[in-house]
Amino acid sequence: xxxxxxxxxxxxxxxxxxxxxxxxxxxxxxxxxxxxxxxxxxxxxxxxxxxxxxxxxxxxxxxxxxxxxxxxxxxxxxxxxxxxxxxxxxxxxxxxxxxxxxxxxxxxxxxxxxxxxxxxxxxxxxxxxxxxxxxxxxxxxxxxxxxxxxxxxxxxxxxxxxxxxxxxxxxxxxxxxxxxxxxxxxxxxxxxxxxxxxxxxxxxxxxxxxxxxxxxxxxxxxxxxxxxxxxxxxxxxxxxxxxxxxxxxxxxxxxxxxxxxxxxxxxxxxxxxxxxxxxxxxxxxxxxxxxxxxxxxxxxxxxxxxxxxxxxxxxxxxxxxxxxxxxxxxxxxxxxxxxxxxxxxxxxxxxxxxxxxxxxxxxxxxxxxxxxxxxxxxxxxxxxxxxxxxxxxxxxxxxxxxxxxxxxxxxxxxxxxxxxxxxxxxxxxxxxxx
Ligand SMILES: *Cc1c(COP(=O)(O)O)cnc(C)c1O
Numbered sequence: 001x002x003x004x005x006x007x008x009x010x011x012x013x014x015x016x017x018x019x020x021x022x023x024x025x026x027x028x029x030x031x032x033x034x035x036x037x038x039x040x041x042x043x044x045x046x047x048x049x050x051x052x053x054x055x056x057x058x059x060x061x062x063x064x065x066x067x068x069x070x071x072x073x074x075x076x077x078x079x080x081x082x083x084x085x086x087x088x089x090x091x092x093x094x095x096x097x098x099x100x101x102x103x104x105x106x107x108x109x110x111x112x113x114x115x116x117x118x119x120x121x122x123x124x125x126x127x128x129x130x131x132x133x134x135x136x137x138x139x140x141x142x143x144x145x146x147x148x149x150x151x152x153x154x155x156x157x158x159x160x161x162x163x164x165x166x167x168x169x170x171x172x173x174x175x176x177x178x179x180x181x182x183x184x185x186x187x188x189x190x191x192x193x194x195x196x197x198x199x200x201x202x203x204x205x206x207x208x209x210x211x212x213x214x215x216x217x218x219x220x221x222x223x224x225x226x227x228x229x230x231x232x233x234x235x236x237x238x239x240x241x242x243x244x245x246x247x248x249x250x251x252x253x254x255x256x257x258x259x260x261x262x263x264x265x266x267x268x269x270x271x272x273x274x275x276x277x278x279x280x281x282x283x284x285x286x287x288x289x290x291x292x293x294x295x296x297x298x299x300x301x302x303x304x305x306x307x308x309x310x311x312x313x314x315x316x317x318x319x320x321x322x323x324x325x326x327x328x329x330x331x332x333x334x335x336x337x338x339x340x341x342x343x344x345x346x347x348x349x350x351x352x353x354x355x356x357x358x359x360x361x362x363x364x365x366x367x368x369x370x371x372x373x374x375x376x377x378x379x380x381x382x383x384x385x386x387x388x389x390x391x392x393x394x395x396x397x398x399x400x401x402x403x404x405x406x407x408x409x410x411x412x413x414x415x416x417x418x419x420x421x422x423x424x425x426x427x428x429x430x431x432x433x434x
Contacts, residue, residue: 011084015197015198016299018078018081018082019078019082019198019295019296019297019298019299022077022078023074023075023076023077023078023080023081024074024077024078024292034293035071035074035289036070036071037071037288037289038071039285040065041064041065042063042064043062043063056254057253057256057273065282066277066280066282067272067273067282068272069282069283069285069288071288071289071292072090072282072283072285072288074288074292075088075214075228075283075291075292075295076088076089076228078295079214079218079228079230079295082197082198082295082298083192083197083201083202083203083210084197084201084204085203085210085230085231085232086231086232086233086234086265087231087233087267087268088228088229088231088268089228089268089271089275089276090214090227090228090283090288091227091228091229091276091281091282091283092225092226092227092281092283092287093225093226093227093281094119094191094193094211094212094213094214094215094226095121095122095213095227096279096281097211097212097213097227097228097229098122098191098227099125099129099275099281100229100271100275100279101189101209101211101229101271102130102133102135102158103133103274103279104246104267104271104274104275105157105158105187105243106133106135106245107134107244107245108133108135109155110134110135110136110155111135111137111138111153111155111156112137112138112156112157112158112159112160113137113138113139113140113151113152113158113159113160114137114138114139114140114159114160114161115139115142115160115161115162115165115172116139116140116142117142117162117165117170117172117405118160118161118191119165119166119191119193119213120392120404122191123404138151138153142161142170142172142177145176145177145179145180146180148161148180149180149184152180152184152186156184156186157242157243158181158186158187158188158189158209159177159180159184159186159187159188160189160191161190161191162190162191162192163190163191163192163194163195163202163342164194164195164199164200164328164342164343164347164348166193166194166350166378166412167326167350167351167352167388167405167410168351168352169328169333169348169351171335171339171343171347173338174188174205174206174342175205175206178205178206178207179206181206181208185236185239185240186240186242187208187209187235188202188206188207188209189208189209189210190202190211191212191213192210192211192212193211193212193213193217193379194216194217194348194378194379195342195343195347195348196217196218196302198298198299198302198303199306199343199345199346199348200342203232203234207232208231208232208234208235209229209230209231209232209235209267210228210229210230210232211227211228211230212228213226213227214226214228215227215377216378217298217301217302217305218291218294218295218298218379219290219291219294219295220294220295220297220298220301220380221290221294221380221381222377222379222380222381222382223290224286224287224294225287226283226287226288226291227283229268229271231264231265231268231271233265234264235267237259238259245258245274246258246266247260250270250274252274252278253274258270302345302346303345305346305348305349305415306345306349307346308349308415308416308417308418308420308423309329309348309349309351311424312420312423312424312427313325313327313329313330313353315424315427315428316353316427317330317332319431321355321356321357321361321431321432321434322353322354322355322356322431323353323354323355323356323409324353324354325351325352325353325354326351326352326353327347327351328343329346329347349414349416350378350379350412350413350414350415351412351413351415352405352412353410353411353413354407354410355409355434356409357434358409359389359390359408359409360434361409361434362387362389362408362409362411363390364430364433364434365385365387365427365430365431365433365434366385366387366430368429368433369385369427369429369430370426370429371383371418371422371423371426372384372385372413372426372427373385374386376391377414380414380416382416382418383413383414383415383416383418383423384414384416385411385412385413385414386412387411388406388410388412389401389406389407389410392406
């Protein structure tokens with residue numbers, strides 16, 4: 001397995017430099033400057049001793065691509081560097097990252113506290129699929145950090161939230177929630193998909209584990225699925241006695257104790273050597289390659305995304321056919337102050353607005369736009385639009401839809417990096433048609 005300890009301190013170079021270079025060097029055999037796509041399943045051992053020590057986790061190196069791959073390793077190192085973390089495990093999707101992140105922490109019967117304002121798929125995964133592993137979730141309103149504290153019980157093993165939540169532009173007071181987690185001696189896990197490390201670095205505010213759907217802004221071009229689990233390296237697994245899978249002998253690894261043997265990257269090793277090995281949601285080398293290429297322009301793209309989003313939000317807020325706009329970059333947002341604190345460069349580019357005329361008007365807008373693509377994704381260079389009530393939230397009752405921020409009039413936008421005047425004209429034409 002590759003040693004994720006960097007030779008040089010991570011923060012020696014600025015963000016843009018690390019976005020372009022971290023984890024990558026010219027290929028030693030060919031001189032190839034772009035990271036090669038190592039499209040191989042397995043790696044030849046030097047000799048029998050080498051093979052044995054690799055299997056015992058005594059040597060870092062490559063065995064089999066379900067566990068490690070040189071192209072994926074470059075991406076893992078790059079994401080760790082951008083987040084200021086100690087190690088990263090990449091996965092086949094954001095949902096796979098969430099599964100592995102909890103698999104390294106939880107025993108059957110354990111629970112975790114989660115913000116109720118999450119990506120819809122995460123709510124479903126936590127509520128239904130995780131139940132089959134014996135893991136329970138307690139959802140809380142994230143607007144008051146005390147709600148997280150009140151929901152913690154003896155078997156609670158983590159707190160989970162999205163710093164910047166989709167939809168609705170909800171921002172969680174990360175520093176306060178990190179305090180709650182620290183007092184309870186449990187890790188704070190933050191899904192940083194919508195902000196990306198360019199807009200906010202949750203480790204700087206006390207988070208312990210960061211999750212990404214790299215499918216979104218990190219790959220950035222809507223062409224590669226992927227996920228990442230990032231470890232800060234600062235969480236004390238021994239303090240509470242609550243994490244036997246980190247601190248006790250692992251029967252599937254001849255009694256190895258991950259936190260003791262690997263120290264500040266023990267969680268990364270556990271997630272890879274047990275989670276990836278036994279559950280298997282590995283990132284494909286081609287997807288890692290596309291995501292590495294995408295990240296090289298992350299700082300440029302995110303700056304354009306937030307500038308465009310602010311302009312579109314301001315245009316909509318002043319439009320007579322728009323009932324409301326929920327974007328934390330607007331002074332009218334209840335999250336404006338938290339946005340200034342945690343996301344000073346801008347609160348992302350995904351937000352919702354309400355069109356006057358309800359369900360039919362919402363349908364009309366998504367049918368009339370030409371530049372915006374009507375689809376279920378976010379974080380693409382292209383601007384995207386969806387009417388949740390007639391698509392993603394169609395199966396819910398009217399009441400459930402309103403509660404989850406998907407009422408009949410709600411339209412969600414993911415603002416891309418096109419010319420903003422063109423985006424505004426497209427929306428203006430669509431609104432005129434309602
Ligand atoms: C898309 C998304 C996920 C799930 O990621 P996939 O790559 O689609 O599995 C999780 N969290 C957030 C915030 C997302 O936007």
